[in-house]
């Protein structure tokens with residue numbers, strides 16, 4: 001009877017954790033940093049011309065992100081590795097290095113908005129087919145010092161839609177190249193995610209496009 005009961009419970013739990021379920025990566029990785037730039041006016045999104053002092057719009061309703069469970073597991077692998085990196089570029093990181101997420105799941109309605117503002121599919125996926133972000137299968141990330149929360153120097157700011165953000169840009173200091181390489185090692189070699197050649201901050205599941213497009217705002 002007890003076994004039957006446990007079977008029933010596990011069946012119910014399994015049914016609630018489908019492979020396309022979106023989860024909060026903080027639940028799996030408590031020390032991962034979240035700074036959803038689109039939930040604040042602090043984003044350089046596409047250099048939208050603003051009139052006078054009108055602030056840039058907030059595209060997201062809160063500073064919490066979601067990703068596919070498979071992506072959360074990949075991020076955990078990357079963060080578990082980075083936490084062991086206590087010396088890098090000749091500097092000490094007593095608590096190791098960590099990931100900061102700038103963007104994860106993105107409602108499809110926001111994708112339509114982005115594309116209307118900047119219809120350039122190199123940087124903004126056409127919402128008609130949808131972005132891997134709309135499926136929870138992509139993240140935009142950088143590295144931080146886990147002791148201080150300070151970001152490591154990277155080739156460009158987030159959403160710098162220029163050739164400078166490309167992985168092939170080596171017109172950089174060795175320190176910056178090493179930082180980009182460390183992120184790439186953790187995310188692609190350790191966590192088995194795909195890089196995106198045009199944006200050093202973007203990583204996605206290799207099968208991201210097979211997950212459903214979703215369109216709801218975080219609360």
Ligand SMILES: [Zn+2]
Nearest residue numbers: 138139140202
């Ligand atoms: Zn991205």
